[in-house]
Amino acid sequence: xxxxxxxxxxxxxxxxxxxxxxxxxxxxxxxxxxxxxxxxxxxxxxxxxxxxxxxxxxxxxxxxxxxxxxxxxxxxxxxxxxxxxxxxxxxxxxxxxxxxxxxxxxxxxxxxxxxxxxxxxxxxxxxxxxxxxxxx
Numbered sequence: 001x002x003x004x005x006x007x008x009x010x011x012x013x014x015x016x017x018x019x020x021x022x023x024x025x026x027x028x029x030x031x032x033x034x035x036x037x038x039x040x041x042x043x044x045x046x047x048x049x050x051x052x053x054x055x056x057x058x059x060x061x062x063x064x065x066x067x068x069x070x071x072x073x074x075x076x077x078x079x080x081x082x083x084x085x086x087x088x089x090x091x092x093x094x095x096x097x098x099x100x101x102x103x104x105x106x107x108x109x110x111x112x113x114x115x116x117x118x119x120x121x122x123x124x125x126x127x128x129x130x131x132x133x134x135x136x
Contacts, residue, residue, distance in 0.1 A: 061106075075114050
């Protein structure tokens with residue numbers, strides 16, 4: 001079933017974005033490529049060379065990449081929920097977000113909505129990747 005999802009500011013009612021999504025009623029089908037993500041090498045080099053990032057902010061960035069919408073590069077992260085999932089305090093979550101924004105890995109779009117830096121990661125297709133002939 002297709003449904004329209006609306007992201008809005010609960011205090012002002014301002015609509016940020018409307019997107020269509022497929023909703024599964026009952027048992028959700030098995031999706032083999034669900035967690036297959038292609039990460040750009042340039043992004044990895046930037047992250048690994050970034051001395052300010054640290055392992056904590058890197059964990060949050062990986063969480064954001066795993067949970068982002070691959071069409072818009074946006075991720076919805078509620079501080080309390082995300083901090084709990086990562087096993088840290090809300091204050092630590094905000095510190096990590098501040099570092100990621102300062103260093104250009106995240107951009108704040110609206111309350112709890114962030115955009116991942118372009119050319120970071122894309123949704124992959126394992127079957128297509130395995131069918132591709134190597135160039136060497």
